[in-house]
Amino acid sequence: MLDSTKIKADFPILFQQVNDEPLVYLDNAATTQKPKQVIDTLVHYYEHDNANVHRGVHTLAERATQNYEMSRKKTQKFINAKTTKEILFTRGTTTGLNWVAQSLGETLKAGDEIVISIMEHHSNIVPWQQVARRVGAVLKYIHLKDGKLDMAEAHEVITERTKILAITHASNVLGTVNPIKELADLVHQKGGIIVVDGAQSTPHMKIDVQDLDVDFFAFSGHKLCAPTGIGVLYGKEEILKAISPVEFGGEMIDFVHKFESTWTDLPWKFEAGTPNIADAIALGVAIDYLDELGMENIHAYEQELVDYVLPKLQAIPGIEIYGPENPAEHSSVIAFNLDNLHPHDLATALDMEGVAVRAGHHCAQPLIEYLGVFATARASFYFYNTKADCDKLIEAIYLTKEFFKDGII
Numbered sequence: 001m002l003d004s005t006k007i008k009a010d011f012p013i014l015f016q017q018v019n020d021e022p023l024v025y026l027d028n029a030a031t032t033q034k035p036k037q038v039i040d041t042l043v044h045y046y047e048h049d050n051a052n053v054h055r056g057v058h059t060l061a062e063r064a065t066q067n068y069e070m071s072r073k074k075t076q077k078f079i080n081a082k083t084t085k086e087i088l089f090t091r092g093t094t095t096g097l098n099w100v101a102q103s104l105g106e107t108l109k110a111g112d113e114i115v116i117s118i119m120e121h122h123s124n125i126v127p128w129q130q131v132a133r134r135v136g137a138v139l140k141y142i143h144l145k146d147g148k149l150d151m152a153e154a155h156e157v158i159t160e161r162t163k164i165l166a167i168t169h170a171s172n173v174l175g176t177v178n179p180i181k182e183l184a185d186l187v188h189q190k191g192g193i194i195v196v197d198g199a200q201s202t203p204h205m206k207i208d209v210q211d212l213d214v215d216f217f218a219f220s221g222h223k224l225c226a227p228t229g230i231g232v233l234y235g236k237e238e239i240l241k242a243i244s245p246v247e248f249g250g251e252m253i254d255f256v257h258k259f260e261s262t263w264t265d266l267p268w269k270f271e272a273g274t275p276n277i278a279d280a281i282a283l284g285v286a287i288d289y290l291d292e293l294g295m296e297n298i299h300a301y302e303q304e305l306v307d308y309v310l311p312k313l314q315a316i317p318g319i320e321i322y323g324p325e326n327p328a329e330h331s332s333v334i335a336f337n338l339d340n341l342h343p344h345d346l347a348t349a350l351d352m353e354g355v356a357v358r359a360g361h362h363c364a365q366p367l368i369e370y371l372g373v374f375a376t377a378r379a380s381f382y383f384y385n386t387k388a389d390c391d392k393l394i395e396a397i398y399l400t401k402e403f404f405k406d407g408i409i
């Protein structure tokens, strides 16, 4: 089991006062904090190793290249991809999903169907809207049942006309985890491709892309203790070989002639320009850190936190919580509204107690509209949070209720 007190000591940012209260950081779905091992890696890289990769023969260039490619190897193992050719470094989940949408979009024709769900983040909606508009494809939605994906509807909507199912593994609002393996099986039976948004699952559970049998899987480094600006797009080798890159120049070139060009091999075929070397290397260190804790342990620990905090939240009079009611089915992302308070007022009041939560539409406007609200507050936990943090959240919500009991002042 994880020792959260010992772990917390690795995260310098957590030891500060906010509004004269000790910081309780519960906005981990937006971005996670960085352990000093990751911070030190960035400093060390820029003080000792900084050089461009794949271009130079000098010692620093070789060192940078070796560390950059080692990070790819660690990432391959982390999600159990077959080969490093399947690991593309991106800027984050959004870039990965845009690459897939643009590249696969070229293989679609008018009337082909793209299926997504109502719980998608904008990054897994808008790229498909754009593709659908460009090629005349039809965009279809799977909706919800009891706060979870309606699998009966999924079976109706996914047909032989479905060329792509693009779906999130875990919702950034509902705390729902979707049955990706079952969905992959379903769409493959119909001859389609599955693209998975792994932004909110990869930081919290063991990902095995071969076991899930997904064709594409995108995630962001900054949501799993790595820096911002680095992410990963996994793609099955045979599909990556068949499709075209979407950015051109620099790294991805084999030959450029006056009127035509050829691309280099996988994975570099997709990585145009000078990549984000330092952050990619730091991603490898973040992965080492998570591996050392063990993804199964992280998942079990977070589940323990949810088992502890969700019933306490549910017991607060006037609270509405979205997503599955059963803690066992709820990830560590919990969205809620309280009485008739505006979620921004609620989040501001919690911040006065040192508790950082997010408020808004969480870049999931179709879902928020479907839920019949205009915004929510959202607390999201990571392995460095403790039961004391949960207690502080609950206490701060009760204080806020008391403060606003006579209406908004």
Ligand code: C6P
Pocket (backbone or CB within 6 Å): 029, 030, 031, 091, 092, 093, 094, 095, 121, 123, 124, 168, 170, 171, 172, 197, 199, 200, 220, 358, 362, 363
């Ligand atoms: N969600 C949140 O507070 P980027 O920004 O590219 O790293 O990740 C985009 C993204 C894609 N899919 C899901 C399910 C996500 O949750 C996110 C990021 C943050 O919920 C910022 S809006």
